[in-house]
Amino acid sequence: MSEDEREPPYLYPDYVGTRLRAPAKPLVNLPAGFHDFPAPLFPRTIADLDHDLTRQHAGEPIGERIIVTGRVLDSDGRPLRHTVVEVWQANAAGRYLDQDDQHPAPLDPNFTGAGRCLTDENGEYRFITIKPGAYPWKNHRNAWRPAHIHFSLLGTEFRSRLVTQMYFPGDPLMARDPILTSIPDEAGRERLVSRFDPETTVPEWALAYRWDIVLRGRAETPFEDER
Amino acid sequence: MSGPLTPSQTVGPFFGVGLPFEKSEQIVPAGSVGAIRIEGQVLDGNGAPVPDALLEIWQPGTGFGRARTDSEGAFSFTTVKPGPMRAPDGRTQAPHLNVTVFARGLLRQLVTRMYFPDEAEANAADPVLDLVEPARRETLMAKPCGGLLHFDVRLQGERETTFFAI
Numbered sequence: 001m002s003e004d005e006r007e008p009p010y011l012y013p014d015y016v017g018t019r020l021r022a023p024a025k026p027l028v029n030l031p032a033g034f035h036d037f038p039a040p041l042f043p044r045t046i047a048d049l050d051h052d053l054t055r056q057h058a059g060e061p062i063g064e065r066i067i068v069t070g071r072v073l074d075s076d077g078r079p080l081r082h083t084v085v086e087v088w089q090a091n092a093a094g095r096y097l098d099q100d101d102q103h104p105a106p107l108d109p110n111f112t113g114a115g116r117c118l119t120d121e122n123g124e125y126r127f128i129t130i131k132p133g134a135y136p137w138k139n140h141r142n143a144w145r146p147a148h149i150h151f152s153l154l155g156t157e158f159r160s161r162l163v164t165q166m167y168f169p170g171d172p173l174m175a176r177d178p179i180l181t182s183i184p185d186e187a188g189r190e191r192l193v194s195r196f197d198p199e200t201t202v203p204e205w206a207l208a209y210r211w212d213i214v215l216r217g218r219a220e221t222p223f224e225d226e227r
Numbered sequence: 228m229s230g231p232l233t234p235s236q237t238v239g240p241f242f243g244v245g246l247p248f249e250k251s252e253q254i255v256p257a258g259s260v261g262a263i264r265i266e267g268q269v270l271d272g273n274g275a276p277v278p279d280a281l282l283e284i285w286q287p288g289t290g291f292g293r294a295r296t297d298s299e300g301a302f303s304f305t306t307v308k309p310g311p312m313r314a315p316d317g318r319t320q321a322p323h324l325n326v327t328v329f330a331r332g333l334l335r336q337l338v339t340r341m342y343f344p345d346e347a348e349a350n351a352a353d354p355v356l357d358l359v360e361p362a363r364r365e366t367l368m369a370k371p372c373g374g375l376l377h378f379d380v381r382l383q384g385e386r387e388t389t390f391f392a393i
Contacts, residue, residue, distance in 0.1 A: 004392075006232065006234060007234055007235055007334075007335055008234060008235060008236070008334035008335060009334070010333065010334060010335065010337075012334060015237075015332070015334070017237070017331050017332030018332050018333070018334060019272075019332075020271040020272035020273055020275075020332070020382075020383060021271050021272070021277065021330060021331075021332035021333055021382045021383060022332075022333075022382070022383060023337065023382060023383055023387055023388075023390050024272070024383050024384070024387060025363075025387050025389075025390075027390050027391055027392040028358055028359055028389055028390070028391050028392065029358075029391075029392045030355060030358065030391055030392070031315065031316065032315065033314075033315025033316075034314065034315060034355065035325075035338070035391070035393055036315070037285070037287045037325075038287070039285065039291075040285050040286065040287065040289070040290050040291040041290065041291065042291055043251070043290060043291055044248050044251070075232060086245055086246060087245065088241070088242060088244050088245025088246070090241075096241040096244060097244050098240075098241040098243050098244060100240060100241070100279070101240075101241055112244060113244055113245070114244045114245040115245075150236075150238070150239060150242065150245065152238075152242075152245070152246060158285055158325065158393070159393055161283075161327065161336065162233060162235060163235060163236070163237075163238045163329055163336065164233055164234065164235050164236040165236040165237075165239075179236060179237060179334070180236070182334050183234045187231070188234045189234075191231060191233055191234060192233070192234060192236065212233075213233045214231055214232050214233050215232070215233070216232060
């Protein structure tokens with residue numbers, strides 16, 4: 001399977017939102033190199049506590065506190081150091097802090113639901129948050145999104161740009177979710193499911209999930225070329 | 228050999244809390260020397276506004292811009308016009324902006340280019356425009372509009388924007 005065939009198609013009629021938004025004409029292929037340029041400097045401030053979604057307000061958010069960690073790698077398995085990771089998510093009740101979210105579930109005055117961080121020397125990211133709730137959407141009758149955290153990564157170059165979603169292991173809603181099942185092969189879908197990570201849990205404080213992310217393109221890490 | 232890439236998923240409708248940030252639509256500060264304003268609309272296959280799209284411009288050597296659409300599907304950026312660029316094959320590319328589109332209903336991003344209407348000669352020699360069928364080239368061309376540039380993104384339909392594989 002080629003890289004392209006592993007990705008979800010633009011038109012996936014079970015996900016109703018694709019029907020009027022997927023391009024109908026074929027994408028134009030450019031010769032090699034035309035999309036090879038480095039990511040620009042990301043102009044957004046990333047503060048020390050931006051990775052902790054539970055400490056952005058006066059009180060703590062309601063919900064199951066979790067630690068989400070993982071590595072960001074290039075397609076050769078090399079870590080991407082100091083790369084930007086942005087996340088956003090619903091609160092524990094399944095509600096986003098967004099005026100267009102009409103789900104009749106409570107907002108949490110102590111939860112915004114957005115965070116960001118840079119990966120460390122080993123390509124590791126780390127967020128502290130609460131486990132998001134499932135929520136209904138109007139795609140089809142009784143449609144519910146499985147619990148998920150949205151991730152956005154710039155990577156090192158234009159081709160490595162990725163926006164995706166991380167899911168939680170064992171969620172029975174995953175098999176019924178057309179956004180996840182749009183990915184053609186099972187191995188690809190599994191790559192979006194985090195694993196419970198007992199090593200990272202903190203006793204008497206938080207559970208943990210681990211999820212690695214692999215981006216297109218090559219990281220510029222000359223040291224590792226010499227191994 | 229390629230590793231197991233992490234597949235893409237839609238940005239969804241509720242990215243507003245996470246992705247746009249203050250002045251993220253200004254690649255250069257509004258009012259700075261040479262600044263140009265670009266305005267446009269994102270439209271679906273029925274010509275209806277797309278109120279939950281996010282656009283990014285990655286401009287080599289200049290910076291990064293990010294803008295969401297409003298309830299009318301409208302967005303704007305402020306930047307400077309780039310110079311001509313050398314193409315990988317040694318030819319010269321006309322000045323252009325790389326525009327990436329995310330939206331609810333897009334399971335992957337779309338990539339397009341915005342070219343400048345006052346560059347007829349450079350556009351005629353551009354190796355990428357040359358790959359686009361002539362009738363569709365106008366979908367990549369911004370239009371002058373009272374001191375600013377107008378650039379619409381039509382995701383689907385008769386005047387569908389030309390998108391490029393990445």
